Amino acid sequence: MIFLKNTLFLAKQTKITSALVVINIGWFFISRILDVRGFMPFHENEFLIDWGADVSQLTFAGQYWRMFTNLFMHISFTHLALNMLALWSVGSILEKLIPPFAFLGIYLLSGLFGSLASDIATINHNVISCGASGAILGIITALLAFSLINRANITEMPIKSIVVSLILTAGLGLLPTIDNMAHIGGAATxxxxGAIVTFCLRTFNYPSKLTIIIVSLVFIMAMIILYLGYLHYQIPGVFYD
Structure with a gap:
């Protein structure tokens, strides 16, 4: 009972992180309830693609929404559980430190640029990519940037723990089924x-100014994503009929 009360209290303090966890879990089960192919190993690829997984040939052929929808698709319950545990543990820390819009922007843009990096790296291969790992790694590295910049004022920030998490993630990248480019793209973004948002928080005293800067940044980076995708779509001989 005490655990439930503590969980509910933390959820109220970190509404965006909690909402993202709920959406990911809900989408995992709802999609499989509506489409039983999600429980059939031999039809798993078809299920993932039809429900929004990222495939570079399809994405660069005009289905850019796959760079977003794949962030909420997970291959297995284990895949989902590990990602949600990481999101909850790190997201609940960062969300308390920066404005909600900035937190959500970092999460989504890290995921989108992770998807773009994966698409560019696998343009000539039939690879199905899905999962929130790129977005979550973006949250982890954003927290790292915040911690490093504010190290003099916030000595209790778990910098060593963050670095260990990144090292463990890099180690998992040795497995053949891990999308390393999505991880790298998400982490770099x-x-x-995280560094830009932290700098703005230290420089500007008025939230309105920070909001304008972040909105402009989100718009510019979204345009970069679409433009890079357009360039790849123009490369002849890349796509399959």
């Missing part, structure tokens, strides 16, 4: 955005 999260660190850059």
């Amino acid at each position: 999260g660190f850059i955005l």
Whole structure:
């Protein structure tokens, strides 16, 4: 009972992180209830693609929404559980330190750029990519950037723990089924955005100014994503009929 009360209290303090966890878990089960292929190993690939997994050939052929929807698709319950545990443990820390819009922007843009990095790396291969790992790594590295910049004022930030998490993630990347480029793209984006947001928080006293800066940054980076995708779509001989 005490555990439940503590969980509910933490959920109220970290509404965005809690909402993302609920959406991911809900989408995992709802999609499989509506489409039983999700429980059939021989039809798993078809299920993942039809429900929004990222496949570079399809994405660069115009289905750019796959770079977003794949962030909420998970291959197995173990895959989902590990990602949600990481999101909850790190997201609940960072969300308390920066504005909600900035937190959500870092999460989504890290995931999108992770998807783009994966698509560019697998353009000539039939690879199905899905999962929130790129977005979560963006949250981890954003927290690392925040901790490093504010190290003089916030000595209790778990910098060593964050670095250990990144090292363990890199170690998992040795497995053949891990999408390393999505991890690298998400981590790099999260660190850059985390540093920018932290700098803005230290420089500007008015939330309105920070909001304008972040909205502009999100818009610019979204345009970069679409433009890079457009460039790849223009490369002849890349796509299959």
